[in-house]
Amino acid sequence: MDSESHLNVQKGEKENDKLLHQTELSPGGNYGVGDMGEKAPLEAGHSLEGDSLNSSFANRSGSQKTGKEAYLKSLAEEDAPQATCKKKALKVVVTVLFILIVIGSIIIWTVHEGRPKKHIGNKYFDFIPKKRVLDVYNEKDDIVFSGIIRVSDFEVGALKKCYDMEMQNDFCYIFDDGPIFKFRPYDLNPSVHCIDLMWENLKSYSPTDCFNIGHSFWYGIPNFKGGFWPLIPDQISIDSLSYMPFSKEITGHILEKLWISAIGTAVISHENIPISVSFNSGNDKTLCIQMDQKGSPIDPLTSFNYSVCVGPDIQTTWLNVRNAYFPRSPNVDLQKSNLAGILWKYETKNGLPSDTFGNFLHDLNSLGVSIPAVQYNMGWQNGVGDIKFNEQTRKIMMQFLKGKYSSSKLFLPINLACSYMSDNFKRGAGDKLFANDRQTGALKAILYDGESCAVWDTTNPDTRAFLKEAFGILQQAGTQEQTEYPQGFEFRASISNKAFPVDLFENTTDLNAINLHFVDFLATLNKTVLLETAYRMQNRSVFVQVPTLVANKEGRKCLDYVIPASLTAGIHGYPYVMTLAPSEDQVDHELYVRWLQLAVFFPALKVTNAALRFNSVVTEVLREISEYRTSFVYPLLTETIQDVELGYPIIRPMWWVEPTDYKTYTIDDQFLLGNKTLVAPVLCIGARKRDIYLPKGVWKHGGSGAQYPGNQWLRDFPVDLKDMPVFTIEDEYSLQQNDTSTSSN
Incomplete structure (x- = not known):
């Protein structure tokens, strides 16, 4: 068939559709075309000459009934039933395919990170027993922290569900060799959510749980051998660190077991038992935690608990976790303590x-x-x-x-x-x-x-x-x-x-x-x-x-x-x-x-x-x-x-006044005294200038009285030997707003 004939066939089919539409919408619901017997389809040889057809439609009046028009109408009436069957069949096929696609999408979304997180009772934590993976979600439903429970070089067998009589839930799993692993989800407040991870029925073997830390900066491990504010997985590796009041390792002068990320996730071991921790051991980008049976004064320990928390930002998470797991500090009178001077x-x-x-x-x-x-x-x-x-x-x-x-x-x-x-x-x-x-x-x-x-x-x-x-x-x-x-x-x-x-x-x-x-x-x-x-x-x-x-x-x-x-x-x-x-x-x-x-x-x-x-x-x-x-x-x-x-x-820390300001996360040579005073000391011999970062607000330099807007670096700021780079906040409104939000949290 030549191209001109093909175009004419298409035009004819359009006219057929018009007629079909008129027939299907006729009053009384009489689908006359559908009542007709089976007709032979329109063959290629039945095509009409395009010029003749166009001329006929162009020159006839509205009331004229040409033979060619009558012939075309008869062809449409004969062919309409076949067209209707094809169309209905196509609609059915498309509908079925659409339903299958939707069902498949739901299944895929459910199996992967979009699945309904109902395994542990709320929407912030999910456990996949088959892979022993714990996922932690933020408010945006993004996975912000993930770990493998009981990392092992050997097969530990399938997990079996159990029922926790104490907590009255089934967030409980038993390993083939005896250890029991349980969850307890809870909220510290409407914006900070936690889960207790509880090991029971332990014997000589202490399981190791490892969490991925490669996507954030971390704080909380003092380290004499390298930088630790923040801990950056690409820059430091700690194979084993014993947290116990009788450790051979030098962990610094504070021995608390709390680690927190810049994006607001925290891990805390609040029991008074010895544990061993590794950070990016072998450059594996993980934080691993286990009970240290060797350091226990009571042999052996049979249970071990720790917690994982998530919040909207590092300050909110830290403050709520700190106040939940550590006792509050008293207000000390420096004068009465003889330490004012x-x-x-x-x-x-x-x-x-x-x-x-x-x-x-x-x-x-x-x-x-x-x-x-x-x-x-x-x-x-x-x-x-x-x-x-x-x-x-x-x-x-x-x-x-x-x-x-x-x-x-x-x-x-x-x-x-x-x-x-x-x-x-x-x-x-x-x-x-x-x-x-x-x-x-x-x-x-x-x-x-x-x-x-x-x-x-x-x-x-x-x-x-x-x-x-x-x-x-x-x-x-x-x-x-x-x-x-x-x-x-x-x-x-x-x-x-x-x-x-x-x-x-x-x-x-x-x-x-x-x-x-x-x-x-x-x-x-x-x-x-x-x-x-x-x-x-x-x-x-x-x-x-x-x-x-x-x-x-x-x-x-x-x-x-x-x-x-x-x-x-x-x-x-x-x-x-x-x-x-x-x-x-x-x-x-x-x-x-x-x-x-x-x-x-x-x-x-x-x-x-x-x-x-x-x-x-x-x-x-x-x-x-x-x-x-x-x-x-x-x-x-x-x-x-x-x-x-x-x-x-x-x-x-510098992120205190604006915990989402990523530029503050790696600053380890400045600090804030309260919210109103920023101190940027010179730390190296011979230095007469330094870079200083100012967080949000308007800051006044104590030496010159000059004012600087925040959220900027002051590059090569001059500092003589007797100078102390100290800035005080001039615009307190934004900081007060932040304090009000933090206090309510």
Whole structure:
């Protein structure tokens, strides 16, 4: 058939459709065409000449009845039934195909991430038993966190459903070899949702659960060996980290088990049991968690619980998780704690004749700085555990703290060790006041500073009664020489140093409980407590001391660790942090000045007499720092501490004021003091400029008074040696709105 004939056939078919339409819509529903018998289809040979047909339709009047028109009508009437059958058949086929496509789409959507998440009771968590995969969803129904329950190199068999009688649900699975895995979903508030993951019926084998962390930044693992604010899977790998109060690994000075991502997902192990954690081990982009049976003082542990939470952003998730699982911290009066100003620490590191306590106080007085509190060194007692001044120290205290410096408060270092040579050892051993080895029942011996020592068991009421008596003698209670000092103690409870080696904590009564009871005991004496290491002590009025390390970065010495570690302490619920100065043999006068400019903003500031051994630049800055803390920092701290009862940290990360500002997630060399003050210290020797990021708001530079809009970087901002880059918020409205939202959450 030529193309012209084909076009004519199409035109003829269109006319047939018109006629068919008219017939089907005729009144009375009489489908006359459909009543006709079967007719032969229109063959190609029946096609009409196009010109003749077009001419006929163009020239005839509306009333004319041409023979060709009648013929065309007859053909349409003959062919219409066949066309109708084809059309109906096609409609049926298309409808069936459409239904099949819809059903298939629903099945595919259900099987994959769009499936109804009803396995664990709400829409934020889903468990796929066949693959042992737990998926965590956000409000937008996106998977934001995913993990495999019980990662194993061998076949663990199929999971069987079980019923949890305690929780009255069937979110329960049994493995072939016995372990039971259960879920408990719940809401911390309308925007933060959690699920407890509970292992039971464990035997010698502890299952490992691994979660994908490759799609976000993470916070919460202090690490001496590399950057950890944030933890970036591509940049750091930690094969195994033991979280227990008797760990060989150095995990930093805060041992809480909370890890949170920049997008608002959190993992928390809130039980007081040892666990082992890996982060990106072998570059596998996973966070793996398991119970550590080797570290358990009770063998074996048969159950292990932890939780996963999800919220709209990191701040909202963190605040709700922190307040749900950690006790609230009290509001501390810095003035009553004798830490509003500088705590001056006396050391005898070099053993020089001029390094006397009297000369130290005299030099400070000559410098013109206030001396609200001083800390003596470890030589105040003859032997570890004596808990009384030796004769030389007693004379020094009487000479200086009873005279010219009588308004100064005294802090002393102390720990739980008691030397075998101490006068108190015989009574402690006879009355069973020391910690025992769990297996042998004998007292646990340690080596401290070259001496064999026992450890006071403060969980024993008799031990606490003895210590109360000893501290009364220390203060010469009931005599004419009775004193109020010491007003504070530096409690050296560090668990990873020479004082308390790991073998002490193995097969020993609960040393963390001993530490807790000792802190509580000191609190009953109205003493301020400084700590080196903290675990589950958020609701105590303790100041956690964070060290300042020195690292080589791009060929320059830089202050390191202190800001990330302090921010991590805040993440773990410890608002009262103070930083210890780097060793004087690691820094020169310039880096020491930079440390002072950083440390002055912390809730407490301790400066050793090493500061006086640098040049005049340091002493001049020291005088300025002392005045600056009194006039500016202390009032600011007093205001910020009011937020502590809400769970807020004092030293806050840069994402605090705008938790969805991704540019703040990797900033580890700036911090906020409350919401209104931004501190961007210089950390490297020789640096006279730095990049500074300002979050939302309008910020005023403390030195020049210049104002800068937020959400921008200030590149190469000039910072002289005596400059402290400090900015205060000018436009508080947006921050107040954010605080209101956070408080309601």
